[in-house]
Amino acid sequence: MSNLIYIGYYFKAKPLQPAVEILIAELGYAGFESFVETEEGVTAYIQKEEWREDVLEEIQILTSDEFEISFAFEEIEQTNWNAEWEKNFNPIVVDDVCAVRAPFHEKLDTEYDIIIEPKMSFGTGHHETTHMMIQHILKNDFEGKSVLDMGCGTGVLAILAEQKGASTIDAVDYDNWCYLNSIENVERNNCKSITVIEGDASILKGKYDIIIANINRNILMQDMEIYISCLNKNGKLFLSGFYNDDVPMIKAECEKHLLKFEEKLERNNWVSLKFLN
Structure with a gap:
């Protein structure tokens, strides 16, 4: 089997809770499979083959007036994964x-x-x-x-x-x-x-x-x-x-x-x- 490639999303949320809890739940339903809570929010990972451009379209919390949420994302290569998790783990x-x-x-x-x-x-x-x-x-x-x-x-x-x-x-x-x-x-x-x-x-x-x-x-x-x-x-x-x-x-x-x-x-x-x- 070939190694899997992931897309990493870096979410910042205000207020932090319960935004992170809700966000993880909704991302889980959308196909994201791994999460690391950070001081500013949560980092979430989805397999590249499961990813699509509208993957966040049904994540309701992103459009909620109760929370301020921003994000960036990038493809995670195995060669830089160590640095990725080490800073959060x-x-x-x-x-x-x-x-x-x-x-x-x-x-x-x-x-x-x-x-x-x-x-x-x-x-x-x-x-x-x-x-x-x-x-x-x-x-x-x-x-x-x-x-x-x-x-x-x-x-x-x-x-x-x-x-x-x-x-x-x-x-x-x-x-x-x-x-x-x-x-x-x-x-x-x-x-x-x-x-x-x-x-x-x-x-x-x-x-x-x-x-x-x-x-x-x-x-x-x-x-x-x-x-x-x-x-x-x-x-x-x-x-x-x-x-x-x-x-x-x-x-x-x-x-x-x-x-x-x-x-x-x-x-x-x-x-x-x-x-x-």
């Missing part, structure tokens, strides 16, 4: 026990420490969906479990699963850039139990005790039956990458396959769900 701590930081950040005093160099990959822990998935992993037993991290992005969730004691982890992403970046991050964190695989749900053949899928609503709905067929009896399925309005649709699809809904996390209208097989 600050370390995060989830629930006081898990730190996600870049190689140039000092180690923090947390039980779990993950070093990520995201480049163009999605999943630094800053986005709400990744943050909630980290919370799920922290709260659940992974000791000795077989795990699938579907749409692994940077590999951050797979890395935490190993740190939580998972015995084997398959980290899968269709994007060649994410695949290569996950391999780098797995090595950077001295992981021994993670296999990084390039592909989509069609390549899945094994069985897992736990499946993590942080993608988007349409892909989740499309591939749900495959995920569930790969889930062991009494297995756990964690889903994210969608909004609160999408929950009834996701729940109905899971319950159609006899999964039992157990927990919902919500963060700025983004949602993560836990199901039991």
